[in-house]
Amino acid sequence: MFIECTLSGNRIFCLSDLHINAERLDFFKGLLKNLEADAILLLGDISDQGETHLVIDELQKGLKIPIYYVMGNHDFYGQWIDLVRNKAKSENYLTKRSEPIYLSSSTCLIGHDGWADGREGDFFTSKIIVRDSFEIMDFKGRSIAERFEKINELADESVEHMQEQLQHAKQAGVETVFIATHVPPFIEACLWEGEIADKNWAPHFASKAMGDMLRAFFLENRHMKGEVLAGHTHTRAHVQILPNLEIFVLQPGDQT
Numbered sequence: 262m263f264i265e266c267t268l269s270g271n272r273i274f275c276l277s278d279l280h281i282n283a284e285r286l287d288f289f290k291g292l293l294k295n296l297e298a299d300a301i302l303l304l305g306d307i308s309d310q311g312e313t314h315l316v317i318d319e320l321q322k323g324l325k326i327p328i329y330y331v332m333g334n335h336d337f338y339g340q341w342i343d344l345v346r347n348k349a350k351s352e353n354y355l356t357k358r359s360e361p362i363y364l365s366s367s368t369c370l371i372g373h374d375g376w377a378d379g380r381e382g383d384f385f386t387s388k389i390i391v392r393d394s395f396e397i398m399d400f401k402g403r404s405i406a407e408r409f410e411k412i413n414e415l416a417d418e419s420v421e422h423m424q425e426q427l428q429h430a431k432q433a434g435v436e437t438v439f440i441a442t443h444v445p446p447f448i449e450a451c452l453w454e455g456e457i458a459d460k461n462w463a464p465h466f467a468s469k470a471m472g473d474m475l476r477a478f479f480l481e482n483r484h485m486k487g488e489v490l491a492g493h494t495h496t497r498a499h500v501q502i503l504p505n506l507e508i509f510v511l512q513p514g515d516q517t
């Protein structure tokens with residue numbers, strides 16, 4: 262099921278985890294073309310082949326509305342993370358924007374890919390071996406300790422970026438910030454088979470560093486409101502983290 266978000270009067274269709282391959286590209290092109298929306302927001306895992314910039318170009322062809330997006334772990338499969346990010350030249354790739362997208366004088370959209378940082382659950386004893394370990398060049402052939410160090414680095418980098426964007430939003434007097442990120446920042450919103458992800462899944466599902474930063478920021482800035490939009494777990498969730506901070510986790514379309 263696709264979720265429609267009305268952000269400040271703008272009808273923005275948010276979709277996550279489309280995992281588009283060559284066979285499914287035409288289906289999604291048709292789907293987006295027929296939407297009555299002001300913009301589209303893709304929350305990562307757009308494709309599985311390290312060619313997300315080409316998929317975005319294809320999807321954007323003939324569309325009069327912008328596609329804003331962040332990437333997910335699958336977008337880097339078969340590639341180096343930096344290489345994929347560098348190929349995405351679009352201004353609409355939120356990870357590469359230092360400035361928010363202002364939807365109105367009181368609302369903006371910010372974002373970063375984010376990364377599951379292994380700090381929830383127990384990364385070192387987890388029985389789950391994620392495909393990232395051998396599909397993404399940055400992890401391939403690395404020891405578990407090296408992979409842990411790398412995922413920490415990626416998550417911390419995304420936190421730094423988001424902090425910078427939040428400061429811009431604050432200085433601009435924004436009241437509501439929509440925060441797009443592939444990986445849910447709060448373990449409470451990471452569900453697996455109806456339950457909060459256990460110690461095996463949690464390290465691969467949540468970005469604790471991002472959650473800690475967002476919680477601290479919105480505790481300190483109670484006059485602002487944060488709406489986090491994420492994907493990755495493929496399981497829908499909605500959790501009120503603070504009175505002024507909530508998270509929606511989207512799952513892929515049932516018909517895909």
Ligand SMILES: [Fe+2]
Binds near residue numbers: 333335493
């Ligand atoms: Fe996914």
Ligand SMILES: [Fe+2]
Binds near residue numbers: 334493
């Ligand atoms: Fe993912």
